[in-house]
Amino acid sequence: MKPSCISLMTDFGLSDEYVGVMKGVIASINPYAQVIDITHQIMPQNILQAAYTLWFSYAYFPKNTLHVVVVDPGVGSDRQIIALKASDYFFLAPDNGILSFILNKFQCSAVRIDRSEFFLPNVSDTFHGRDIFAPVAAHISKNQNIENFGSIISSKSLTTLSNTGPYVKNKQVIGKVIMSDRFGNLITNISVKDMNQISSKDDITIQIRDTKIMGISCHYEQVKKNTLLAIIGSKGLLEISVNCGNAKHELGVEIGCQICIK
Amino acid sequence: MKPSCISLMTDFGLSDEYVGVMKGVIASINPYAQVIDITHQIMPQNILQAAYTLWFSYAYFPKNTLHVVVVDPGVGSDRQIIALKASDYFFLAPDNGILSFILNKFQCSAVRIDRSEFFLPNVSDTFHGRDIFAPVAAHISKNQNIENFGSIISSKSLTTLSNTGPYVKNKQVIGKVIMSDRFGNLITNISVKDMNQISSKDDITIQIRDTKIMGISCHYEQVKKNTLLAIIGSKGLLEISVNCGNAKHELGVEIGCQICIK
Amino acid sequence: MKPSCISLMTDFGLSDEYVGVMKGVIASINPYAQVIDITHQIMPQNILQAAYTLWFSYAYFPKNTLHVVVVDPGVGSDRQIIALKASDYFFLAPDNGILSFILNKFQCSAVRIDRSEFFLPNVSDTFHGRDIFAPVAAHISKNQNIENFGSIISSKSLTTLSNTGPYVKNKQVIGKVIMSDRFGNLITNISVKDMNQISSKDDITIQIRDTKIMGISCHYEQVKKNTLLAIIGSKGLLEISVNCGNAKHELGVEIGCQICIK
Incomplete structure (x- = not known):
């Protein structure tokens, strides 16, 4: 069986243990997942930069790659976490505009991630990358059916950025x-x-x-x-x-x- | 067989070839090991930062992960290199306090790494990460019995940092x-x-x-x-x-x- | 079967998506390749630094590793891309002196990479790392016969740096x-x-x-x-x-x- 591929993009940088810990969580749940870093140097909380970087990258990965983006100034608030199936790829990100270009271009199936049995047992207020994104990503990479991880929602309801074009x-x-x-x-x-x-x-x-x-x-x-x-x-x-x-x-x-x- | 997991934490940074070379050595000995970086940006020779970072990270990795920490101002001197088995994890580090929090919390089996047949043939005075830590880590990841790699010692004899709490x-x-x-x-x-x-x-x-x-x-x-x-x-x-x-x-x-x- | 190993060295840095995208392309073609970063922080366009870093690193990797170096100020011009078989290793790099120390030390088989059926379908003028180096590397890692990827040339004709010694x-x-x-x-x-x-x-x-x-x-x-x-x-x-x-x-x-x- 081919390894299933997960890409990671965050604004966590590489000086702290945050990215390594996310990979530890993923390996604990799916040791066969192949994790590839897109970058972890998105400027802190820069949603537009993350949206562009994802847009310029996603299609160069193997089909069925799950692209995980954690640039998440609203962590711990009531912002939603969403999974998309779009074109030949999966996406997991906060609903803050990061997925704008994907949503604008493709017909997408969307799910609001709300089944906490796939989260780590203790979810912190500040590090959903470790406590929600990483374990859910690992489970999706094994299962590849995003509908198992939350409630189906309309992709029309999701946040998109405006005025991005010339x-x-x-x-x-x-x-x-x-x-x-x-x-x-x-x-x-x-x-x-x-x-x-x-x-x-x-x-x-x-x-x-x-x-x-x-x-x-x-x-x-x-x-x-x-x-x-x-x-x-x-x-x-x-x-x-x-x-x-x-x-x-x-x-x-x-x-x-x-x-x-x- | 699940891949066995090795985490790496160093103060080597990512600008030089040091970390890549360590991974090359590991892959030469155990091509099936899964190597995950915690961080390589520990401030040069900052043992306390490394000790905390390990403490905040280790438990998020798969059981039986070998955590390798190379922050080692005493490289080439007579400081010892030690392997620990503690809780569900293995640790490999210089005996300079990096493992303080692990040693304080868990009952540990400890070994002084001294069987040079597991080192690279020519051990330099300045880069034990490449010449000792990497090859020993790769062999431990295949064998998972630290007693094969040196002399059993009392974990009570090992270096710990003091005054770390409030x-x-x-x-x-x-x-x-x-x-x-x-x-x-x-x-x-x-x-x-x-x-x-x-x-x-x-x-x-x-x-x-x-x-x-x-x-x-x-x-x-x-x-x-x-x-x-x-x-x-x-x-x-x-x-x-x-x-x-x-x-x-x-x-x-x-x-x-x-x-x-x- | 052991995973075949590809090392990557570039001057792309880790802030942009360039390295991640190269890995995505490699995984799309050979999901079983094991990719190890030597460094991506070579100073922009610094061929001499890349040549030294490769020289100090290559021999610590598994035999048959393909070392890919993309430090390439001439990208898009008529500079050639070459593959070498030398000692127990393979090399893929622009013909700009990066391979000097390898060429000076070993008898090498050399190939000019010119079979575009192994490139991505649309080759840009500025990012051959993604469009040529990554896909060709992935194919070589599956095939390990560089002669399939271009025309055999004399290694004597290749660029080497001078005045590097004391x-x-x-x-x-x-x-x-x-x-x-x-x-x-x-x-x-x-x-x-x-x-x-x-x-x-x-x-x-x-x-x-x-x-x-x-x-x-x-x-x-x-x-x-x-x-x-x-x-x-x-x-x-x-x-x-x-x-x-x-x-x-x-x-x-x-x-x-x-x-x-x-």
Whole structure:
């Protein structure tokens, strides 16, 4: 039998024992589960970053992977924990918008996780990752029928984030920087399809603050070292980079900064 | 056969190849062992932090897990390496106090690791994690009888840390901050049981430096955003937090800072 | 059947989803592969650091491990991706010098990876880790015959780094700091064999900037706390350390700093 796969994404970091303990709980219940970390360095409580990161990752995992996301500022309050079956994947997360892009794209079956016999015996007020998410994930990975773990609900009732996409105004596409990565690449929410609404890829101008970049490069080394470029990155989105350098530091911009294309 | 589980905790960090090499050695000897990281970000040579982190983690792993802790300022000197069987778990660590809480709580069988046929052929002076801990751990995970790996010794002879608990004075519980986490939560050494010695949970006052917090919250969102609160955290200990914020930065306190409860 | 082992080393860091996605791709193709991280914190685009780290790590893994290194400033350009069979191991990396030490030491079979039926269907310009390295690695781990994945080439044609070793001048060995680790240990490119060219280990003087260290210690605790020492580290190379301290901060030196021995 193939191992069943569980991916983990949290804002717990790797300095504390939190992630290790979650994996200990999973291994106690399903020693055959294959656990893969997406990242644990989501900025604390940053639901939007987690939603994007999940969206850019989920489809590269084996079919039937259970993606578990614990970025959960509402832990211990009455926010719900939900499981989804969508496309060929399963998802387990708090109902706080993390699953927005999945919910918007796919027809989903949804369950509110409320059968406490699958939780650890003593549920703390602050660490549902260990006490609820990990044991429920391990049980789902053995059973793969989310309906056994709670009450069926309408996916229409679930929380989604709004205003995440770019828009067109005066023949310009107005988007924003949604993430930066370790290399200082600035990832925008503007896709090739968005750009095609106003122009061909070749005679495009990208403006970020006072800086203008002409045209889209095909790879980093197409420009000189330490030079700014625009490129279609691995997520299919426009990215601003510096060849062998760091665009985030170079431009001094933060997540949310506006990008304008004409 | 279920995979046998080895947990790893070190102060090696993740920037160097040290942890990866330990896992390579383990996989060479027991390719079926399941290795789970607790954390590798223990502050360099911080034995107390490692002791607490192990104490808060070990019981969430599968029974018979071997917990390996390498925080080892005495590497290469005549400090001993010991294996313990305690409760339903195994432990492998230098004899420097890391196992204090385990030794204080459980009746333990102890072995001094001295059978060099289980070490790598060339033992360096500086990296026993690779040359001794990893190969011995892999062999124990196959054999699960620690007596095969060295001389039986009395667990009474082993190093333990002192003054780790809080105390009561003038009807106040005096404790301290023992850890902080990625969210800036300040974890104290004061348990619910300690607090019950002087007061009921409801009309308690917590003082840290000049700041007073009244009462214990049940979850973070019980107070407004960016507001201090006290809460019983997931370790069963009193924690000082800021809802959607960072108590460590807010209060500017360090590990060891005194906490006073009345 | 034993799991086949794949090691991963990149400069992707752990904050982004890049490493997790590579593991998802591998698990999709070979769910039985055992993936072990060497490190993902190679400094961005630092080929020399990656080459050294691989050299110090590869031999501690199970025979037939496939070592995958993605430090790849030329991604998307016409640089080649190569697979090697050398000694008892396999290697997959861009042809940019990362494999220098392997190529210099062993007789190698080499293949240029060019059979795109083993790539993901849509290859991006910026993330060959996901689109080429991960799927090819997973297929090699199932097949273990690199000749199936591209054209045989001469290993003599591959890129190697030069001037990596120390040299002798005026009865002194002149080397340099090649790495520092989390503890601030300064690792040099000077081996015991290099030192034996000029002196016996006992009456040696090590000079780094204006600081002189007399003799080689056997372990850290041989000197007082917070005192500088020289020691033969776990890589068989001379290291400069501070007992319970940080030599890198103490001396304020960077990678590349000259070390002189007489």
